[in-house]
Amino acid sequence: MGAAMAKQSAQLQMPEDQELPEEEAGRDAEIVEIADGADWNVVERAFLTRRSIRKFKKKQVPEHLVHRMLEVGRFAPSQGNCQPYKFVVIREPELLAGMEEYCVSECRRLSGAIDYTAYPEGSLKRIATKSAARLFNSLDPNMMHPIPLTATRAIAAGRFMVFHRAPTVIVILMDNHGIGVPAIDIGIVGTNIIMAAHSYGLGTCWIGFSKLLNRSPQWRERLGVTERFEVSEAICLGYPVGKPAESEIERATHEIAWFENGEKKILG
Ligand SMILES: Cc1cc2nc3c(=O)[nH]c(=O)nc-3n(C[C@H](O)[C@H](O)[C@H](O)COP(=O)(O)O)c2cc1C
Numbered sequence: 001m002g003a004a005m006a007k008q009s010a011q012l013q014m015p016e017d018q019e020l021p022e023e024e025a026g027r028d029a030e031i032v033e034i035a036d037g038a039d040w041n042v043v044e045r046a047f048l049t050r051r052s053i054r055k056f057k058k059k060q061v062p063e064h065l066v067h068r069m070l071e072v073g074r075f076a077p078s079q080g081n082c083q084p085y086k087f088v089v090i091r092e093p094e095l096l097a098g099m100e101e102y103c104v105s106e107c108r109r110l111s112g113a114i115d116y117t118a119y120p121e122g123s124l125k126r127i128a129t130k131s132a133a134r135l136f137n138s139l140d141p142n143m144m145h146p147i148p149l150t151a152t153r154a155i156a157a158g159r160f161m162v163f164h165r166a167p168t169v170i171v172i173l174m175d176n177h178g179i180g181v182p183a184i185d186i187g188i189v190g191t192n193i194i195m196a197a198h199s200y201g202l203g204t205c206w207i208g209f210s211k212l213l214n215r216s217p218q219w220r221e222r223l224g225v226t227e228r229f230e231v232s233e234a235i236c237l238g239y240p241v242g243k244p245a246e247s248e249i250e251r252a253t254h255e256i257a258w259f260e261n262g263e264k265k266i267l268g
Pocket of ligand 1: 050051052053054162206207208209210233249
């Protein structure tokens, strides 16, 4: 696999490739005609059936599969091809337990500092916590959204886990000196990894709560998070317990603005 990958890498690095006539470009993907209303194809189905998995078997994922999905990750597009990331693969049970413990304690701390609903109406504690919550909201409105806030409370109360006892966790470190918006590149590389895992029947879940590790100098050091890097996301990985829900997960239907033939239509 190594040699094949190196060859592919050399081919992909040729920007002129795109300008070659079709027959010389050596494309191996043929253009496929898809009729209106045709069944989803294999790639589309893979995206439509992937679900987040939060319950894993104890059985460890073979090492070569992890290398394989990281290799697929390596071929992700990134702005200016800057590839602003590094991976930390953790398969050490004590390390994973320590990460879980640390993140849970941070959720407890955060919850105690901002969850004013936990204190009686009119009490000093409630007033102080509410103003702390307001301050947090102005600093990080996304984190103060009800969904992460509810999850933070659930983690603090032991009703939800951070790393879901996955036997393997891939932490993605983001290089803040990347070009453009490195967080977008992280999303793409992670999607490549997750979709490769899905194609082997493995389960994954993105873990945004892994960012909590940035708050600890000890964890930063242990995971090799050097100055310009930060823990951006993590991916839990393992063999799923049971079958993920068969049904498609509910998604919003987003408005689409469509410009054509001098007209603008709003669809959706
Ligand atoms: C960037 C990102 C961060 C996420 N963080 C977490 C997390 O910390 N814990 C968790 O259980 N799920 C997490 N998720 C999973 C989402 O909750 C899940 O993708 C969403 O509910 C849709 O469900 P589906 O993945 O099964 O389609 C995250 C997803 C993304 C894309």
